[in-house]
Amino acid sequence: MFLGTLVYGIVNSVILALVALGFNLTFGISGIANFAYGALYVLTGYGVWILLNEVGLPLFLAAPAMVVLTAMAGALLYRVVLIRLRGMAISEVIATFGVGLAVLEFFRYLGFIGFEYTLPPLLDGSLSIGPVFLDLQRALIVIVGVTLTGVLWLFTHHTRLGLAFRGIAQDEHTAMCLGIHSDRVAMFSLAFGGGLCALAAVVILPIGTISVDAGYDVLLEALAVCIVGGLGSAVGVIVASFILGLAQTYTAMYMGSHWMMIVTLVAILLILTIRPSGLFGKQKELEERI
Amino acid sequence: MLQVSHLMVFFENALALNDFSMEVGRGELRGVIGSNSAGKTTLMHALSGLLIDIRIKEQRRGGERITLMGKIHYEGEEITHLPPHERVQRGIVLCRERHPIFPESDVLENLKIAGYLRAREETRRSMEFVFDLFPVLKSFRRKRAGFLSGGEQQMLAIGMAIVAAPRLLLLDEPLLGLSPAMQRHLVDAVQQIRSERGTTILIAEQFARPILPLLDYAYVIENGMMTLSGAGPELMENPEVRAAYFGV
Numbered sequence: 288m289f290l291g292t293l294v295y296g297i298v299n300s301v302i303l304a305l306v307a308l309g310f311n312l313t314f315g316i317s318g319i320a321n322f323a324y325g326a327l328y329v330l331t332g333y334g335v336w337i338l339l340n341e342v343g344l345p346l347f348l349a350a351p352a353m354v355v356l357t358a359m360a361g362a363l364l365y366r367v368v369l370i371r372l373r374g375m376a377i378s379e380v381i382a383t384f385g386v387g388l389a390v391l392e393f394f395r396y397l398g399f400i401g402f403e404y405t406l407p408p409l410l411d412g413s414l415s416i417g418p419v420f421l422d423l424q425r426a427l428i429v430i431v432g433v434t435l436t437g438v439l440w441l442f443t444h445h446t447r448l449g450l451a452f453r454g455i456a457q458d459e460h461t462a463m464c465l466g467i468h469s470d471r472v473a474m475f476s477l478a479f480g481g482g483l484c485a486l487a488a489v490v491i492l493p494i495g496t497i498s499v500d501a502g503y504d505v506l507l508e509a510l511a512v513c514i515v516g517g518l519g520s521a522v523g524v525i526v527a528s529f530i531l532g533l534a535q536t537y538t539a540m541y542m543g544s545h546w547m548m549i550v551t552l553v554a555i556l557l558i559l560t561i562r563p564s565g566l567f568g569k570q571k572e573l574e575e576r577i
Numbered sequence: 578m579l580q581v582s583h584l585m586v587f588f589e590n591a592l593a594l595n596d597f598s599m600e601v602g603r604g605e606l607r608g609v610i611g612s613n614s615a616g617k618t619t620l621m622h623a624l625s626g627l628l629i630d631i632r633i634k635e636q637r638r639g640g641e642r643i644t645l646m647g648k649i650h651y652e653g654e655e656i657t658h659l660p661p662h663e664r665v666q667r668g669i670v671l672c673r674e675r676h677p678i679f680p681e682s683d684v685l686e687n688l689k690i691a692g693y694l695r696a697r698e699e700t701r702r703s704m705e706f707v708f709d710l711f712p713v714l715k716s717f718r719r720k721r722a723g724f725l726s727g728g729e730q731q732m733l734a735i736g737m738a739i740v741a742a743p744r745l746l747l748l749d750e751p752l753l754g755l756s757p758a759m760q761r762h763l764v765d766a767v768q769q770i771r772s773e774r775g776t777t778i779l780i781a782e783q784f785a786r787p788i789l790p791l792l793d794y795a796y797v798i799e800n801g802m803m804t805l806s807g808a809g810p811e812l813m814e815n816p817e818v819r820a821a822y823f824g825v
């Protein structure tokens with residue numbers, strides 16, 4: 288019983304980390320809080336569903352196609368809207384939230400409501416960890432989460448574009464003096480954030496249903512993780528995901544699942560009163576972002 | 578190599594550079610000498626293109642109005658309104674004032690980021706040159722740049738500019754806040770960069786004493802206007818310069 292909760296708590300934590308990774312990457316590089324993030328998540332879900340059920344593509348094509356398309360949507364969001372608002376945080380938030388709202392509510396308007404909107408799991412079957420049974424899709428989520436975190440670390444520390452990301456994240460003017468194109472990097476940061484969001488959607492959505500409301504929930508979860516961990520901090524995302532993920536799962540286990548959301552909200556309030564910059568936030572003398 | 582003609586820069590209605598003209602020939606070491614808020618950084622920003630970026634961003638957010646008039650030519654081409662990354666591609670690299678480095682990255686990573694536009698092999702060779710020039714950087718390869726001392730950070734900042742492979746290197750107050758010994762070390766390094774890499778260099782400074790004798794030519798700037806110019810050693814003898822910049 289305790290072990291089972293632990294296993295599912297870890298899965299839940301990885302889900303939170305996966306959901307927050309893209310949001311955090313974009314913010315860490317360009318300082319843009321992409322409030323259209325939840326909409327991108329849902330866009331991927333319905334997109335894959337449409338490609339599978341209306342267009343008839345196989346899953347192994349539909350999923351990567353939507354990851355690419357969602358990344359492009361992120362890039363477009365920068366090129367068309369955000370480029371004119373750079374540096375004005377409030378306007379960025381309002382604009383991205385507005386775009387997200389429009390996308391999400393458009394899906395509702397089109398009638399994408401109901402339990403038939405589900406994605407097939409990428410892996411079928413289950414495995415057992417001692418007395419605990421875990422379906423393979425959840426196991427896959429953990430594997431993807433761990434791999435993605437590693438790949439992302441390698442990418443930002445060892446590739447040309449990744450290093451440019453780190454440069455712009457730390458000092459835009461200095462990076463520009465070294466030939467790094469600031470607007471292009473910011474656009475890539477939204478594209479990568481969107482792509483990561485889509486990857487998360489593709490592996491996580493099969494264990495539930497796709498709904499418009501999931502867009503709002505995902506945004507809230509990503510925000511909660513980033514606020515608790517410290518906006519822009521990669522280590523913060525991972526630590527905060529585990530704190531929130533385990534707390535949520537144990538609360539659901541011992542107090543009922545409708546208490547889960549309370550955990551998130553209380554965590555946000557607590558951290559904002561005790562340590563407003565988050566556990567690994569900017570106010571630390573030096574920190575590792577993205 | 579570089580010609581600046583009748584450059585004017587306004588921040589709103591305040592004139593930061595007033596009808597400023599100068600030039601730098603290939604292989605030369607030239608300087609712009611001026612006290613606080615004389616307009617040195619404004620000039621460097623205009624030359625590196627940073628001013629263009631700042632102006633665009635201010636415009637987008639409806640902030641301060643920055644006006645730029647006059648012309649900047651580099652290798653026969655007008656670059657007055659080119660964005661910074663295109664100027665770096667053409668070989669103009671600015672090392673900003675107050676040792677700009679990436680504080681969270683270690684020394685090695687700072688230099689790697691600086692090699693963004695260069696081939697890996699070229700970056701590796703440039704790094705070797707930098708480590709020969711500033712051996713302390715080599716021993717601090719794995720140290721976070723934010724934890725280096727001011728002088729070490731300045732060496733790193735110059736090292737990063739070198740890795741970006743400048744043909745025209747712009748240095749904005751490289752000696753600011755450094756001890757006399759460190760200043761001499763940096764002045765030696767500047768000469769070595771010039772002699773070993775054939776880099777053309779333009780330095781902006783307010784501490785004229787250590788650098789002025791070495792300058793092929795120097796411009797004295799006050800309130801955005803050029804007041805004097807001449808060969809470095811010649812200006813050393815000028816009583817006005819001595820009074821204003823050496824306190825004698």
Ligand SMILES: Nc1ncnc2c1ncn2[C@@H]1O[C@H](COP(=O)(O)OP(=O)(O)OP(=O)(O)O)[C@@H](O)[C@H]1O
Nearest residue numbers: 588593611612613614615616617618619620641783
């Ligand atoms: N972004 C800006 N907005 C308004 N005024 C500015 C701006 N940047 C510079 N100035 C003004 O332009 C003038 C020249 O400034 P600049 O930074 O070029 O001086 P400086 O010679 O580099 O001085 P220092 O030695 O102190 O670095 C100053 O009066 C300054 O206040």
Ligand SMILES: [Mg+2]
Nearest residue numbers: 617618674750
């Ligand atoms: Mg200055």
